[in-house]
Each structure stands twice: as structure tokens, then as C-alpha cells.
Amino acid sequence: MSQSLPPRRLSIEQLEDRLTPSFGTPWMDGTHLTLSFAPDGTSVSGRASNLFALMGSTTTQSQWQVAVLSAYQTWADAANLNIGLVSDGGQALGVAGAPQGDVRFGDIRVAARPLSAPGTPGSTMADTAGFDYNDQTWAGDLVFNSQYQFGIGDTPGVQSDLYSVALHEAGHSFGLADENTDPTSVMYAAYQGVLTGLSASDVAAIQALYGAPPADPYAAPAGGGLAGAYSLGNVTALSARITQIGGTDLYQFTTPSAFSGATGLTIDLQAAGISLFTGQVTVLDAQGNVVGSATTSDPTNNDLSVAVANYQPSSTYYIKVSGSSANVFSMGSYVLSLDYGGWYQGGRSAVNNFYTNTINSETRASDNTQSHALPLVPVQASEGNTFDLVGSISNPADVDWYRITPTLSGATSGTLFVGTMTTTHGLIPSISIYDAQGNRLPAVVTSNQPGSFEVQLANATSGTTYFIELSGMNGQGEGRYTLGATLAAAAPTTFAPTVSDTLTAADTINATQLSVSGDQLTQFALSATTVDPTAAAVRMSIFDATGELVFTLVDFTNQPLATGSVWLAAGSYTLVFNAVNVNGSTIQALALALASRSLTDPIDPYPVDPTSPPPLPLVPVSAPVPPPTAPPAPIVNAVASPLAAIPIVPPV
Structure with a gap:
């Protein structure tokens, strides 16, 4: 059923330029970050993620996941950052939760959904939210535009290099904004083909947020011998981190006596869920003979276990931990533990974690x-x-x-x-x-x-x-x-004024048009005030160019503002505002205000001209504007009452 709207109140709103989101805020704890891949079907603003189907059309799952992880690890290697892969429960992106440490999914989530079609003005290949304290679980999330094709390597007109796109977007996840003047930076706003790594300016930018990689207290002394190994004493578990490519950690310990009951030893290295480190563990006896080893090259399956052959009590052993190859995954955090089969209980050190203290x-x-x-x-x-x-x-x-x-x-x-x-x-x-x-x-x-x-x-x-x-x-x-x-030490969150209007008894529904210059995740804040003591509710509904409802938000008069976030593809939208009194009486003058802010920074498929004119300024609904050249598309879904299926409790 279509619904016509009063065209006399129609005006044009230009949403804030998509290149002005707030970046530059580091994560609460950059050394304990996690990432997950949202399963297909996960809601991304009402559209099902199709990440696995999109990437699987050109690569194997292992190939595309490693390409994305390699992009994030490239940044982690350059600074005091660490990121691990965890599972994703499939909850909707942006669901209420903590921006860091939510156990249902990674701090950074990777998904895909259709945005603007290639060739459309404002179309972007991918968009990512930076971190801020009010992003909630949107913080750091990367969404690929599934109307583009990605793969390993660049084939003009066919596919874009996945690693290169992800490398740019990973910079946004960690808090860096677009670079519009330096094409040598991976943060340059437009896709440039295959990238091989970070520029000096990129390294300086990420270290300005998080600092340089710290020194490794367990690093093997220079020379390659066993002398100077870190003594574990009676500690049977500790957390550590290799902080440079090619680095090796070296440990020395003495096994308990035969009277302890220990009859064997297994060395475990846990990296899964902690980091993307792909390691090699080598166990040596006091003479330097190898008595066990294990290795992995897969960052998606990176735990290791080594059973010590010919175990001897009261004997000295050494453990070497290093990267399995000299690539980006040869750095990262891990937990090393000595398992004597449960009989021997040695000392255990605390495993460092941002959330280890009792809540x-x-x-x-x-x-x-x-x-x-x-x-x-x-x-x-x-x-x-x-x-x-x-x-x-x-x-x-x-x-x-x-x-x-x-x-x-x-x-x-x-x-x-x-x-x-x-x-x-x-x-x-x-x-x-x-x-x-x-x-x-x-x-x-x-x-x-x-x-x-x-x-x-x-x-x-x-x-x-x-x-x-x-x-x-x-x-x-x-x-x-x-x-x-x-x-x-961060600036307060701010919203840009977008629409202001007054609804009355004779005019309880009004409309305006919204022009979105580029694909973006936008957070809206809606507030309403009135001098009438009767509580009233106002609903904002956003309809796309086909008349389909894509987002709605409800707020009550003289109550805190209501917020919500939605992915909007570039194009024109119709915003409809309608209001009712909670008790059904006649509504009096209700003043509403809508504000917004962009949460994402995209990578554009084409170079950006820094000399192009700025976006149009915001135009209040009440300001006189020329009439539109055409009325808005008919609304397919009827505009709902502000009290219909409201998710919040109305005032009494």
C-alpha cells in the first residue's frame, strides 16, 4: 500500500560529508584486541551479511581470511598492538554491548553487504568504523561492499586486491583517518591497486596512537646460544609476546624430582584467541639436543603442543619460541605452559589480560x-x-x-x-x-x-x-x-544538527528529503520537547528511493534523546516525522531535532580530487527552499504510529 506525503513541507537535507567522521582515538587496550568474521546471514542494518559467499566466489576460505588477517597484523607489527581471532556468534552488527571485550564476537567484526553499485556517485568498496567510546559494538567493524569483487591480486575490471583494501580499512579500525594528499600512504582515500606494506608515514601515524612495539623481556640473547635464557623457576605458565619479526624467546627450567609424581611433560603454546602469531616451539635438553618440536603456519589454527621425548626428572631443559616464518605473523602474544600431567603443581604466573581483575x-x-x-x-x-x-x-x-x-x-x-x-x-x-x-x-x-x-x-x-x-x-x-x-583523554562525542521542525495538531506528519553523498554508517540522535504536560512521542522513519522503510527511531517529549545507527548507501532518502500524544489527546506544538554523525571512513574506488568543492551546507526543514523537481517516491510501507511496537518505556 502506498502513502502520499504532504509535499509542501519537503526540503533537501545534505547529510554531513562522509569524510568527516571522528578518528584519532586509540582503543582502550590495543594489546588485547580481537577480530571475528560474521557468518553469512548476520544482520548489517537489516541486510544479511554475505561475506563468506562474496569472498568464496574467488578464493578459498583460508586464502581470503589469511589475506584480511595479514592486513590487520601488518598494522599490529608496527606498533604496540596485538590482535587475535575469535569466533562470531552471529548477533546483529551494532547490537548493544561493550565496544571492547564482548565475549559474543570480536572487538572488530568483518562482514559484507550490498551498498552503492560500482559506478554510482558516492559508491565505496568498503567502510570501517573507528573506535570511540560511544560507538558501542560498531567500533572497528569493517563492512565490504558486496557489489564489488575481491580476490588475491588485482585484475582491472574484474577484481580488487583483497589484502590492499583490507590494509586500508584496518588502519581505520585502529583509529586512523583517510589521507587525501599523500598517495604513498596506504590510508590514501582511493584504491591504488596492490599494496605491499606500510609507508614510513603510516608507521609514524599508528605509533603516535599506540607507541612502538615494546622490548621483549624473554628475548634470546644475541649469539644464538643457550646461555642467558630466562629462568622459569617453578613457574609453569606465563604470558609473553614476540615484538619483532625474526625474534626468539628462550626459556630455561628444571623438571621436578622423581618424588613429585611427575612422569612426563608436554609444552603447550596457546595463541588462538590471543594473537595471530604462527609459531615454532623447540624443546632442548641440557646438551642442546632437540627432544621435541612443533610448528604452525596457519593464523586461524595457531595453538601448538610438544610432548617431551625421554622425559627426565630433576633435569634442565630449554624452550625456544619463534615465528614459523619471517612474515607478519611471526610477531604476537602467546601463553606458554608446562603440563606435567596434573601431578605436579608448580607456581603459575598471572596471564595478562585486560579483563582479568574481578569485575x-x-x-x-x-x-x-x-x-x-x-x-x-x-x-x-x-x-x-x-x-x-x-x-x-x-x-x-x-x-x-x-x-x-x-x-x-x-x-x-x-x-x-x-x-x-x-x-x-x-x-x-x-x-x-x-x-x-x-x-x-x-x-x-x-x-x-x-x-x-x-x-x-x-x-x-x-x-x-x-x-x-x-x-x-x-x-x-x-x-x-x-x-x-x-x-x-578523548574529546566528547558530538552530533551535527541535521533537521529541526515543529509538529502541531493541524500538522502531525511532515517530510523532508535526505541526500547521502557516500556509503556510510550514520548514527542519528532524535529529541523532542513541548510545553504541553501531556507526554507525546515522535517517530522518524527513513525510506529509500524505492519507498521501502530502512530505519526508524522513536523519542518521547522532555525525555533523553533516542539514538540508533544505520548503514545508508549513497543516494536520496525521504525522512518522515509524525507525532501523537501518549494518552490519545490532541497534540500541541512539538519541537523536534534530529542530529547525526558518520561513524565510518571508506575506501573509494576512484581517486579523490582534493580541490573539489565542499558538500552542501545543512538546510533546516523550516527554511525557505526551492520546491523539489519531483515529489518523493510513494511510501510502500505505511508510516507507523510512534507508539507502534516501541522498544522503550513511555513516560507516565
Whole structure:
């Protein structure tokens, strides 16, 4: 069924230029990143990912996955970065969750879906979101445009080199923006054919964010002998990292006596899920004779196990760990362990991990006032800027208070990001931040969507105590939640004004056109206000050029803004706004504001002309504009009521 819209309110909006997303923010912990390949069928803004089908049409699964992983590892080798491959549960991209450390999938997810067709103005080969503290699980995600063909090597007019495209996009995943003036950089905005590695400027840029690879405390001494090996003592497990191509770690240890009950020894190296390191493990006796070895060259299957032949108690052995070949995968983190069959229990060192410390837990019901706020312990003792907690709202009147004193290394102030995810349906959380004197601080809502709520406080200072109040929005709902807070030396998240309008009783539905200059992942923020004490709801619906609904967002008057993200291909869209009062009474004047920001930076199929004119400025809906040359396409799906299938709790 088609639906006509009032053309008199139609105007043209130019969405913010696609080359202006915010990049330059490093990940919370670049040494413990993960990546996963989204299985086909995974939702990418309502379109099923077809990554495996797309890449499988020209290469084997091993070939295309190794090409993508090689691109990411190239960047990791150049800086204090480490990334491992994990499985992907197939949840929709952008689902509510933590930007780093979500166990359902990798921090960086790789997928594919159709975007603009090749040759279409604004068409891009791939798009990637950088990291920021309000991207949630979109952070770092790479989406290939499945209307292009990719393979191993470049064949003009047939396929583009997968490694080269992924190398550019991996730079975005790690936080680098496009380079529009230096064609020697892999971050140059246009595809240039086959790339072989990073330029000096690329290395400098990534090290500016994460620093250079650190020294390796377990590295074998120069000369190649066994002297100077790191002594394990009675430690039977430790985490380590080879930080240069061609590097070797060397360990020495003495097996327990025969009275310990140990009768054999297996050396295990775990790299799967930790890094893309492809290693070789060699075990030698005291005379330097090899008594066991194992190797792998597959970064998707990179665990190793070596059974020591002719095991001897109370004897000295050596372990050499090195890359299996001198390629990008010869660097990375691993866990080395000595297994004596379960009989001998030696000392075990802590395995370094960003999330190893105990997450705080709400353990008492008396944290319902600021004076009884529960103090939170940082996730890492060495990094006092991040806090996690698991808690619950037990009834609609329940309020939870927490106290944090975040500290920053090398900075005195930054932005405090506080967010929560609900783990049960029914709880719609609300967060406020206070100082020690009980003054409510000007925290700004940056994300409010099903399953998550986030605020940010600009100019927060290191060493200052802040109080966090969490409750059910509008005094409604109950359930469990996780809370995260991070003080980061990063700028606050900002949105660009996109549409402003007023809906009235005589004009409860209005429309405008949106022009998207290039494929991009866009986050929208919708807010509504009114002087009418009656609660009202406004819905924004985005329809593509064929009249199909591609995205919708609902917000209530005088409540926090509502947010959501969607992939939009280059082209024209119709935005429809409609409003109703919650109690069914006649709506009064309702002022709405829509803002947006681009989360992605693409690689273009053709060179970008840096002298081309800037994009058109934003034009408010209410401003006088020339009438369009043609009315919008008929809307195929009827515009839904703002109260239809709403995912949030309306105010009472």
C-alpha cells in the first residue's frame, strides 16, 4: 500500500560529508584486541551479511581470511598492538554491548553487504568504523561492499586486491583517518591497486596512537646460544609476546624430582584467541639436543603442543619460541605452559589480560543514597581509569549509587564516559553523575537505544571522585545490568544538527528529503520537547528511493534523546516525522531535532580530487527552499504510529 506525503513541507537535507567522521582515538587496550568474521546471514542494518559467499566466489576460505588477517597484523607489527581471532556468534552488527571485550564476537567484526553499485556517485568498496567510546559494538567493524569483487591480486575490471583494501580499512579500525594528499600512504582515500606494506608515514601515524612495539623481556640473547635464557623457576605458565619479526624467546627450567609424581611433560603454546602469531616451539635438553618440536603456519589454527621425548626428572631443559616464518605473523602474544600431567603443581604466573581483575558486583541493598555509594575498584590496578560492575534494579523505586575516582596516565583531564547495558528485558536505565557535594553535573546523553544508555561528562579531571546514580527511566522497570565507566583523554562525542521542525495538531506528519553523498554508517540522535504536560512521542522513519522503510527511531517529549545507527548507501532518502500524544489527546506544538554523525571512513574506488568543492551546507526543514523537481517516491510501507511496537518505556 502506498502513502502520499504532504509535499509542501519537503526540503533537501545534505547529510554531513562522509569524510568527516571522528578518528584519532586509540582503543582502550590495543594489546588485547580481537577480530571475528560474521557468518553469512548476520544482520548489517537489516541486510544479511554475505561475506563468506562474496569472498568464496574467488578464493578459498583460508586464502581470503589469511589475506584480511595479514592486513590487520601488518598494522599490529608496527606498533604496540596485538590482535587475535575469535569466533562470531552471529548477533546483529551494532547490537548493544561493550565496544571492547564482548565475549559474543570480536572487538572488530568483518562482514559484507550490498551498498552503492560500482559506478554510482558516492559508491565505496568498503567502510570501517573507528573506535570511540560511544560507538558501542560498531567500533572497528569493517563492512565490504558486496557489489564489488575481491580476490588475491588485482585484475582491472574484474577484481580488487583483497589484502590492499583490507590494509586500508584496518588502519581505520585502529583509529586512523583517510589521507587525501599523500598517495604513498596506504590510508590514501582511493584504491591504488596492490599494496605491499606500510609507508614510513603510516608507521609514524599508528605509533603516535599506540607507541612502538615494546622490548621483549624473554628475548634470546644475541649469539644464538643457550646461555642467558630466562629462568622459569617453578613457574609453569606465563604470558609473553614476540615484538619483532625474526625474534626468539628462550626459556630455561628444571623438571621436578622423581618424588613429585611427575612422569612426563608436554609444552603447550596457546595463541588462538590471543594473537595471530604462527609459531615454532623447540624443546632442548641440557646438551642442546632437540627432544621435541612443533610448528604452525596457519593464523586461524595457531595453538601448538610438544610432548617431551625421554622425559627426565630433576633435569634442565630449554624452550625456544619463534615465528614459523619471517612474515607478519611471526610477531604476537602467546601463553606458554608446562603440563606435567596434573601431578605436579608448580607456581603459575598471572596471564595478562585486560579483563582479568574481578569485575565489581553490587552486593548490598543499602547503596540507594549518595552517602552509601558503593566504591568501585578499577578493572586493572595499573590503569585506574576504567571500571566495570554487575548490578540490578530490584523494583521500580530502587536506585543504585556508585563512587569512582578515575586516574589518567599522562593527562590531567578528559571525558568521563559512563554507560550501561541491560541483561534482562524490562529495565530501561537512566544515569546521572554528581560531584562529592551532591551537585548534579552536566552529563550529556549520547546513546539511548534498546539495551543501552550512555552519558558523557566533558572536562572531567583525573583523581576527582565522581558519583554515579542509576535507576529505571521514569521510575519504571527492573532487572540486571552491567555498568562501565572510563575516563579517557578523548574529546566528547558530538552530533551535527541535521533537521529541526515543529509538529502541531493541524500538522502531525511532515517530510523532508535526505541526500547521502557516500556509503556510510550514520548514527542519528532524535529529541523532542513541548510545553504541553501531556507526554507525546515522535517517530522518524527513513525510506529509500524505492519507498521501502530502512530505519526508524522513536523519542518521547522532555525525555533523553533516542539514538540508533544505520548503514545508508549513497543516494536520496525521504525522512518522515509524525507525532501523537501518549494518552490519545490532541497534540500541541512539538519541537523536534534530529542530529547525526558518520561513524565510518571508506575506501573509494576512484581517486579523490582534493580541490573539489565542499558538500552542501545543512538546510533546516523550516527554511525557505526551492520546491523539489519531483515529489518523493510513494511510501510502500505505511508510516507507523510512534507508539507502534516501541522498544522503550513511555513516560507516565
